[in-house]
Structures are given as C-alpha cells and as structure tokens.
Amino acid sequence: MAQNxxxxxxxxxxxxxNGTEEDARTFLVDHLAExxxxxxxxxxxxxxxxxxxxxxxxxxxxxxxxxxxxxxxxEIEVGKRILDDKQKRIELQEKI
Numbered sequence: 001m002a003q004n005x006x007x008x009x010x011x012x013x014x015x016x017x018n019g020t021e022e023d024a025r026t027f028l029v030d031h032l033a034e035x036x037x038x039x040x041x042x043x044x045x046x047x048x049x050x051x052x053x054x055x056x057x058x059x060x061x062x063x064x065x066x067x068x069x070x071x072x073x074x075e076i077e078v079g080k081r082i083l084d085d086k087q088k089r090i091e092l093q094e095k096i
Contacts, residue, residue: 008034025050 008031015023028043035043 004034005036 012024012027012031015027025047028047032040032043
C-alpha cells in the first residue's frame with residue numbers, strides 16, 4: 001500500500017505541477033478508492049466544500065445579474081417618464 005500510495009502521490013504531484021486545477025480534481029475523483037481511508041475522507045470533504053463554494057459563487061453571480069437587470073429596468077422607466085413628460089409639454093405648447 002505504501003508503494004502504491006507513493007506512485008499515486010507522484011502522479012498527483014505531476015498533475016498539480018503541470019496541469020490545471022480541474023485535472024487535479026479529476027485525478028482525485030478517478031483514483032479516490034486508491035487513497036488510504038483517512039485521506040479519502042479528507043478528499044471527499046474538500047471536494048464537497050469546493051462544490052458548496054462554487055454553488056454559492058454561482059448564486060451570488062445570479063443575484064448580482066438580476067439586480068443589475070432590475071436597475072436597468074428602473075433607469076429605462078425613469079427615462080420613459082421623462083420623455084413622456086417632454087412629449088406632453090411639446091403637445092401643450094403646440095395647442096397654445
């Protein structure tokens with residue numbers, strides 16, 4: 001087991017040094033059963049926490065996008081009111 005873990009660690013270190021974070025995550029998932037039990041649990045917890053963080057980040061981005069959309073709608077409504085008021089003034093001036 002120690003020799004297998006050493007080879008596994010060497011492969012993982014190579015990916016960490018030369019690959020992407022996604023490559024490292026994929027390696028951990030693909031080889032999860034090969035790690036010692038205590039390390040396996042730590043990997044699972046870490047992957048779970050990263051998943052939660054990614055979900056929270058996505059939710060925050062969605063909320064910010066919605067807020068920006070609402071702000072744009074409000075600005076358009078204000079602009080429309082201003083234009084409507086100007087149009088009414090012009091129409092009233094033409095009647096005079």
